[in-house]
Amino acid sequence: MLIRDAKKGISHDIWEVSKREGISADQMRGLLASGQVVIPKNAARTFPARAVGKYMSTKINANVGTSKDYDNPGNEVEKARVAVKYGADAVMDLSTGSDIDAVRRLLVKEIEVPIGTVPIYHAARKRKNVVDMSSDDIFNSIREHAKDGVDFVTVHCGVTLSTLDRLKKDPRVMNVVSRGGAFTVAWMLHNEAENPLYKEFDYLLEIAAEHDLTLSLGDGMRPGCMADANDRAQFMEVLTLGELVGQCREKEVQSMVEGPGHVPLDEVGSSVSTMKKLTRDAPLYLLGPLVTDIAPGYDHIVGAIGGSIAGMHGADFLCMVTPSEHLALPTADDIREGTVVTKIAAHVADTVKEGQRELARARDLGMSRARGDLDWAKQYELAINPEQARHIRETRMTASDACSMCGDLCAIKIVKDALKESHR
Numbered sequence: 001m002l003i004r005d006a007k008k009g010i011s012h013d014i015w016e017v018s019k020r021e022g023i024s025a026d027q028m029r030g031l032l033a034s035g036q037v038v039i040p041k042n043a044a045r046t047f048p049a050r051a052v053g054k055y056m057s058t059k060i061n062a063n064v065g066t067s068k069d070y071d072n073p074g075n076e077v078e079k080a081r082v083a084v085k086y087g088a089d090a091v092m093d094l095s096t097g098s099d100i101d102a103v104r105r106l107l108v109k110e111i112e113v114p115i116g117t118v119p120i121y122h123a124a125r126k127r128k129n130v131v132d133m134s135s136d137d138i139f140n141s142i143r144e145h146a147k148d149g150v151d152f153v154t155v156h157c158g159v160t161l162s163t164l165d166r167l168k169k170d171p172r173v174m175n176v177v178s179r180g181g182a183f184t185v186a187w188m189l190h191n192e193a194e195n196p197l198y199k200e201f202d203y204l205l206e207i208a209a210e211h212d213l214t215l216s217l218g219d220g221m222r223p224g225c226m227a228d229a230n231d232r233a234q235f236m237e238v239l240t241l242g243e244l245v246g247q248c249r250e251k252e253v254q255s256m257v258e259g260p261g262h263v264p265l266d267e268v269g270s271s272v273s274t275m276k277k278l279t280r281d282a283p284l285y286l287l288g289p290l291v292t293d294i295a296p297g298y299d300h301i302v303g304a305i306g307g308s309i310a311g312m313h314g315a316d317f318l319c320m321v322t323p324s325e326h327l328a329l330p331t332a333d334d335i336r337e338g339t340v341v342t343k344i345a346a347h348v349a350d351t352v353k354e355g356q357r358e359l360a361r362a363r364d365l366g367m368s369r370a371r372g373d374l375d376w377a378k379q380y381e382l383a384i385n386p387e388q389a390r391h392i393r394e395t396r397m398t399a400s401d402a403c404s405m406c407g408d409l410c411a412i413k414i415v416k417d418a419l420k421e422s423h424r
Contacts, residue, residue: 001212002041003252006033013039013049021056022359031055035245036281038254040090040114040152043212047112050089052256053283055355058311058346061116061285061319062088062339064107066097070329073102079335080111086336086385087343088320092116092154100125105148114151116216119144120180130183131190138196139203146211153213154258155204157197157244158237159184159220167221167233174224177261181220201244205251214254216285217241222261225293229263230271235278242279249280256283256317263289268306272313285317286310290325299325300338304345311349318342340385347384372412374401 005011010025017039018028028051031037037053052059062083064076073095080091090113095103100122107115119141124130126137145153159181167175167185176182184195197204208215221237223229241257248255257279263271268289275284288303289310295302303321311318322338324330330338350360363382370378376393383389393403402410 001043001209001252002039003033003035003249003254006030007252013041017049017051017056021051021355023055023355027055035249035255036283038152038214038256038283040116040214040254041212042146042149042151044147044149045108045151047114050114052089052285052317054281054316056316057356057359058315058349058353059089059317060087060339060342060346061090061092061317062335063092063094063319064103064335065092065094066100066103067095067329068097071097071099073097073099073106075332076103077106077110079330079332080107082332082335083320083339084111084113086339088113088339090114090116090152090317092118092319094118094121096121096125101148104145104150108149114214115149116152116154117145117150118154118180118218120156120183124183131187133183133187135196135200139200139207142204142213143207146207146213151214152216152256154180154216154218155197156180156184156218156220157195157201157204157215158217158240159188159195160198160237160240161188161194163221163233163236163240164188166236170232172223172228172231172233174228176220177224178218178220178222180218181222184220198240198244201247205248205253208248208253209251212254214256215248217244217255217257217282219258219260219287222259222287223263225262226264226291229260230267234260235274238275238278242282245280245282256285259284259286259315260289261287262293263291263306265291265306265309268309269313272310272315276314283316284314285319286315287319288321290321296326297323299323300334300341304341307342307345308348311346312352315349318346340388343384372416374410374412 006029014028015025018025037051039049039051064079093104122141123133123137221233289306290302291306300321307318320338320342322330322334324334350356367382380386380390396404398404398407400407
């Protein structure tokens with residue numbers, strides 16, 4: 001187990017990620033042992049490790065997966081390849097199509113980044129109706145995913161009877177928008193019983209420990225619109241997740257916490273800070289957050305705005321949003337756009353984040369110098385999406401060595417030439 005190994009000394013994975021993150025191996029070991037950093041990596045898999053958490057560079061995740069209407073596993077694997085090509089640090093399979101096992105197993109086999117899943121989707125597909133799932137269905141699905149080599153799973157353990165009672169007392173505009181959270185709420189109401197993932201959390205920890213499976217403690221009560229942000233139901237769940245993080249650490253199981261969602265711009269910082277405080281500084285994994293509700297088709301940009309601010313305040317892991325959010329299953333082009341925009345957001349956060357500021361700003365400084373020198377090869381090398389930068393410039397060329405916006409009237413070129421002349 002990675003936490004147990006970290007308590008003993010410096011493993012290969014710890015050494016590998018410490019070099020990538022620019023910190024000492026001993027500091028990395030301490031952060032992993034304390035649970036402030038996770039390295040999602042199933043014991044059965046071999047790939048370059050990635051670390052998520054305190055002092056680490058902000059990571060991004062890309063979601064793929066089939067649906068009933070678009071049920072082609074091969075397409076989803078291709079989307080995953082596109083996401084990794086453009087900078088995704090992890091891929092989650094959210095498949096709900098007819099062959100729900102196919103995408104997961106292909107991703108584990110072919111994609112060399114951490115793979116995540118939401119096993120309750122699998123459990124729900126075993127029955128005609130979501131509410132007919134059994135506790136065994138849920139835990140057997142988690143175990144099956146772990147055996148297949150999945151590195152982290154979203155489990156909605158904080159959706160409890162107490163949380164549900166709070167939701168009833170404080171009605172929302174959009175109630176529950178998390179699919180896994182909705183499955184859990186419907187099951188609890190129909191069966192008049194506590195959430196099995198909360199009630200039998202010790203059993204979940206046993207499965208996770210056996211496979212070194214990282215638990216991503218899901219935000220079943222995340223707000224689906226700004227009007228519902230930072231309400232009592234959300235923070236009732238967060239309080240529970242904080243307690244469960246403590247239990248994970250006692251059993252040496254890696255865990256991170258998921259968060260909102262839709263949050264007004266001026267509440268993003270306080271939301272992140274509060275969640276980090278209540279969950280014992282566990283790595284924080286956010287969807288967005290989206291800072292306006294009125295931009296369908298452009299929600300990847302909305303999510304990037306919120307993601308940069310969230311990262312500045314301590315969010316560790318950003319789940320990309322695509323232009324298809326709220327509208328349709330994303331295409332490969334949507335995945336590319338969402339990944340690139342989220343990668344930009346993560347870098348922006350890193351330029352002010354403790355532990356990453358110097359490394360991130362060094363890249364910006366390198367770009368500035370390359371622009372000052374009109375060194376196009378270096379600019380492409382440092383660009384987040386070199387392919388796009390090269391395409392734009394080279395399809396609209398100029399006879400000048402500047403860009404075609406200014407050509408011979410380039411400010412940088414004019415002043416550089418004038419300074420040269422003045423020194424003769």
